[in-house]
Amino acid sequence: MTTAPQPTFPIKLLLVEDTPSLQMLYHAVLKKAGYPAICASNGAEALAKFDEYRPGVVLLDLMLPDMDGMTIMRKMMAQQPGTRVIVITANGSIDKALDATRKGAHDFLVKPLGDMRLVGAVANALSEYRAQTGAAKALQHTPYDLPLADFMGGSDAMRQLQNKISAVAKSMAPVFILGERGTGKKTIARMVHKQSARAEKSIVSVNCSALESAALEEELFGTSSQPDTAGAIQRANGGTLLLENPQDMSPDLQARLVATLQTGSRIPTAGGAPVPVDMRLICCARAHPNTEMRAGRLSEDLYYRLFVIPLSVPPLRQRGDDITRLAQGFLSRIAKQEGKTFTSVSDDAARIMRKHQWHGNLRELINVLRHAVVLYPGPELVSAMLPEDMTNSPQTFDGAAQRNTEIVGLEAATKGLTMAEIEQRAVMAAIERHGGSIPQAARELDIAPSTIYRKRDVWTKPES
Numbered sequence: 010m011t012t013a014p015q016p017t018f019p020i021k022l023l024l025v026e027d028t029p030s031l032q033m034l035y036h037a038v039l040k041k042a043g044y045p046a047i048c049a050s051n052g053a054e055a056l057a058k059f060d061e062y063r064p065g066v067v068l069l070d071l072m073l074p075d076m077d078g079m080t081i082m083r084k085m086m087a088q089q090p091g092t093r094v095i096v097i098t099a100n101g102s103i104d105k106a107l108d109a110t111r112k113g114a115h116d117f118l119v120k121p122l123g124d125m126r127l128v129g130a131v132a133n134a135l136s137e138y139r140a141q142t143g144a145a146k147a148l149q150h151t152p153y154d155l156p157l158a159d160f161m162g163g164s165d166a167m168r169q170l171q172n173k174i175s176a177v178a179k180s181m182a183p184v185f186i187l188g189e190r191g192t193g194k195k196t197i198a199r200m201v202h203k204q205s206a207r208a209e210k211s212i213v214s215v216n217c218s219a220l221e222s223a224a225l226e227e228e229l230f231g232t233s234s235q236p237d238t239a240g241a242i243q244r245a246n247g248g249t250l251l252l253e254n255p256q257d258m259s260p261d262l263q264a265r266l267v268a269t270l271q272t273g274s275r276i277p278t279a280g281g282a283p284v285p286v287d288m289r290l291i292c293c294a295r296a297h298p299n300t301e302m303r304a305g306r307l308s309e310d311l312y313y314r315l316f317v318i319p320l321s322v323p324p325l326r327q328r329g330d331d332i333t334r335l336a337q338g339f340l341s342r343i344a345k346q347e348g349k350t351f352t353s354v355s356d357d358a359a360r361i362m363r364k365h366q367w368h369g370n371l372r373e374l375i376n377v378l379r380h381a382v383v384l385y386p387g388p389e390l391v392s393a394m395l396p397e398d399m400t401n402s403p404q405t406f407d408g409a410a411q412r413n414t415e416i417v418g419l420e421a422a423t424k425g426l427t428m429a430e431i432e433q434r435a436v437m438a439a440i441e442r443h444g445g446s447i448p449q450a451a452r453e454l455d456i457a458p459s460t461i462y463r464k465r466d467v468w469t470k471p472e473s
Contacts (some may be wrong), residue, residue: 019062022046024129025055025081026097027073035068035127042128042383044135052076059085062223065138066093066131067117071105079109086113087221091230093134096270097122099453111295112257113218116372125396135371136346136379159338160196162331167459170197177318178204185315186293187320191372194293195328197250197322202249207289210248213241217252222259230265242269242286249289256294256301260308267310290315292442325367325374332367332374333359339375340390343382353386357390365399433468435449436461 022039024046024323026032030050039046047062049055052073059067069083071078093115098106106117115134159166163328177184178201186194195214202212215228225369231240244251253374258266270290274283298316301307336354344351354362367373381394392400426434439450440461447461454461 010199021062021066022054022135023049023058023062023064023067025049025052025067025069027051027070035122037122038127039131041111042132044128044131052078052081055081056084059088063089064092066095066134068095068097068118068131069098071109072099077107079112082114082290083108083221085113087224088222090224091138093138095130095134097270106276111218111254113216113254116369116376123396123398125380125384126376129376129378130384132149132379132383132416133376157431158195159334162305162328162334164323164325164331167331170320170322173320174204175203177320179206180318181289183290183292183317184320185298185318186320186322187297188293188295188296189324189368189370191353191370192322192324193371195253195321197320198251198291198293198298201320202289205289206251207248211245212249212251212291213245214251214253215241216254218254218257223260225258226265228263229262230269236451242288243284245288246286247288251293252292252315254294255292255311263308263311266312267308270314291447325370326365329363332362335371336362336374336378336390342380343375344387347382349382349387351382351390353389355389355391358390358395361392361395361399385386433464436464437468 023046024032024035024039026035026048027050029050032050036046036048046068047058047064049058052075055067055073058064065084069078069082072080078096082096085092085094087125094109094113096106096109096114096117097120101271103117103119106114106119110117115137116130118130123170162170174197184201186197188194188197198214199212215225217225220228227240229242230238231243249358255263255266255269269286272283273287274285292298292315298307298312302309302312325335325340328335333354336359340351340354362374362377368418377396377399380396381390387396434456436450439453440447442450442453445464451461
């Protein structure tokens, strides 16, 4: 087995993990793959090292002893908007990780971490950071971008999407792109822009989740009418402005954007005369804007100005044979970047990929391919190079069927037991999964270690 050479570009990796044994393990795995990391054991140390080294990628455990992981992520991304943050969470805290991705995290990993998953996620984040940093730059290609025709593929769902793109591209109407995490929403935005009459001008992207309110206001509206300090709205003049997660703007900032869209001009943050702007507006998000409006996160005025033409990007698991074509295209580009000889995907690997659920969509596919390229020489990607959870787990169930199977198994395992007995079995099973480590079991179950110690004392106390 060969490993990737250490990256030559000046991008540092920060690993934030408070459990010494896990920190040591993750650091060793990453170093072996060519990605040595700076380590921190708590929130205060993480922020201090982030300020000192300004890493491009951060591996961040959300459960730290002195500070909430979401607070740390928010501070890091406000200080350096282009930072790729990969959050790490226990199996029982996946909702927190999903919330983190909604608020700007690049990716998330669930403990226990497989070596290949860890390396793939970090390698992908480092490569994307190298290609494009900052919260509001002209939208650039990444090393993984396929020719648009290859990206679209030939599935019925994507052909229908292509037809809609062709129909709306020439219009000035705002477009709202919906889709799961990692489906390629920004690529679809780029397609709309490239097929529009504004294709010769820039498409400027702003992630509204990545900055605090004051910084986001300055990024959008600028501080003066001078071109060198103009905000993203002014830089998109004549072109397209892409807003990611507009529901994460503050109410005041949403109202200001509504006024800009109504008048066709913007007023710099520091004051001054209104500046005319002529831009096409595209938004993208995972959550439906109607849901965000009902929850009070998106104003009604802004909702009706943004949600005019909806485009839905299908998840990768619904794209059939496109999965193999996409894998082949990404594989060639990743291999070229890493200096490897990978040229093809074997039939057995392709069959497993088509059955996989791909909850991380294209981002997960790229991670899977990247870790294979990093850890193996090629020239063919075979099933043995895929992560164990793909090759050992049944992938043919859809989400509902999988849940039904889990429910039936749970009922069989708990039938006739009291709630206290069910709790005891769940806790003791978690301890066993982590080799007897109560702190690690507690992290998985999202409870305090002292709770487990207290309960275990009761369970193991001899009856008098």
